[in-house]
Amino acid sequence: MKIEKIAPEMVSKLTQDPHVVREEREKVLEVAIGRQVRVFRRRQEVTVAELANTTGLSIGMLSKIENGNTSPSLTTLRTLANALSVPLTSFFRQFEEGREGVHTKAGEGIEMERAGTRAGHQYNLLGHIGANSSGVIVEPYLITLSTQSDVFPTFQHGGIETIYMLEGEVDYRHGEKVHCLKPGDTLFFDADSPHGPERLIQLPARYLSIISYPQNT
Numbered sequence: 549m550k551i552e553k554i555a556p557e558m559v560s561k562l563t564q565d566p567h568v569v570r571e572e573r574e575k576v577l578e579v580a581i582g583r584q585v586r587v588f589r590r591r592q593e594v595t596v597a598e599l600a601n602t603t604g605l606s607i608g609m610l611s612k613i614e615n616g617n618t619s620p621s622l623t624t625l626r627t628l629a630n631a632l633s634v635p636l637t638s639f640f641r642q643f644e645e646g647r648e649g650v651h652t653k654a655g656e657g658i659e660m661e662r663a664g665t666r667a668g669h670q671y672n673l674l675g676h677i678g679a680n681s682s683g684v685i686v687e688p689y690l691i692t693l694s695t696q697s698d699v700f701p702t703f704q705h706g707g708i709e710t711i712y713m714l715e716g717e718v719d720y721r722h723g724e725k726v727h728c729l730k731p732g733d734t735l736f737f738d739a740d741s742p743h744g745p746e747r748l749i750q751l752p753a754r755y756l757s758i759i760s761y762p763q764n765t
Contacts, residue, residue, distance in 0.1 A: 577619075577640075578616040578617070578618065578619050579616030580616075580640070581613070581616070581620065581625070581639045581640065582613050582614045582615055582616040582617075583614075583616070584638065584639045584640075584641065585610075585613055585614050585628055585632075585639060586614040588632045588634050588638070589614075589632065592632060592633075594632075596610050596611065596614075599628075599631060599632075602631045603627045603628060603631045604627070605624065605627070605628075613628075625639055650674075650675035650676065651675075652674045652675050657672030657673055657674045657689075657690055658672065658673045659671065659672055659673075660672070660673045660689070662689075663700075663703055663705075664691075664700045664703065664744065667697060667698040667699070667700040668693070668694065668696045668697035668698055669691055669692070669693060669697055669700065669745075670691065670692040670693075670694075671689050671690075671691055672689060672690040672691075672692075673687065673688070673689055674688040674689065674690055674756075675688055683762060683763055684760055684761070684762060684763065685760070685761055685762070685763055686758065686759070686760045687758070687759045687760075688756065688757075688758045688759075689756070689757045689758075689759070690754065690755075690756060690757075691754065691755055691756075691757050692752060692753070692754050693716065693718065693745060693748055693751060693752060693753040693754070694751055694752050695751055695752075697745075697748065697751075699744070699745055699746050699747060699748065700744045700745060701720075701721040701742065701743065701744040701745065701746040702742045702743075702744060703739070703742065703743050703744040704739070704740060704741070704742055704743070705739050705740070705759070706739065706740060706761050707739050707740075707759050707760050707761030707762075708736070708737070708738060708739060708759070708760050708761070709736075709737055709739040709743070709757060709758065709759050709760075710734065710735070710736045710756075710757070710758045710760075711729065711734065711735040711736075711755050711756065711757050711758075712733075712734050712755060712756040712758075713729040713730060713731050713732060713733045713734075713753075713755045714731060714754045714755055714756065715731055715752065715753060715754040715755075716731075716748075716749075716750045716751055716752055716753025716754060717729065717730050717731075717749040717750035717753065718745045718746075718747065718748055718749060718750075718753050718755075719745070719746045719747035719749060720735060720743070720744070720745050720746065721742070721743060721744060721745075721746040722735065722737045722741060722742075722743040723741040723742065723743070726746055726747075728749075729755065739759060
């Protein structure tokens with residue numbers, strides 16, 4: 549029998565075949581689901597036979613699912629989720645992409661220079677996550693106003709902003725309206741309109757400012 553060698557360029561084409569990639573991804577998903585089914589079954593000290601009896605699935609089918617040798621239907625997954633008393637989505641957790649999380653200790657926020665800094669507003673960035681699958685950038689700031697701070701009601705930038713008042717009292721302008729913000733108050737607005745503290749009533753004043761905007765801006 550004659551064995552022909554495959555040219556390197558053909559190997560490249562085969563490895564880049566989208567059908568091959570999809571099949572490999574599906575296989576990984578099957579394995580991830582199977583592992584989660586096994587984890588929840590063992591955590592509840594349920595045998596394969598007992599789960600088969602509860603769900604009406606055969607022991608052989610359950611074995612294939614747990615070993616990642618078959619792709620269970622959505623109906624089958626719902627049946628398993630009900631039998632194990634877990635959310636359907638819990639079977640997919642091990643397959644999800646890693647998500648970033650940022651923990652900033654009290655007093656450790658990075659002091660930033662922003663438009664209001666020159667007016668004596670202190671900005672502490674509480675965390676930042678770069679490009680992510682959500683398509684949204686979120687910047688949380690702790691803003692402190694003191695007796696050295698000036699009013700500055702003309703901020704303008706893209707995105708949506710949420711302000712949550714922690715301490716003190718200020719009159720905060722957004723467009724044509726002025727809102728008196730006291731501890732516990734929230735102001736949610738389109739940040740493209742002129743905005744900012746117009747009158748400092750009780751100092752020091754501190755509030756959270758959370759700005760959200762698309763990654764492509």
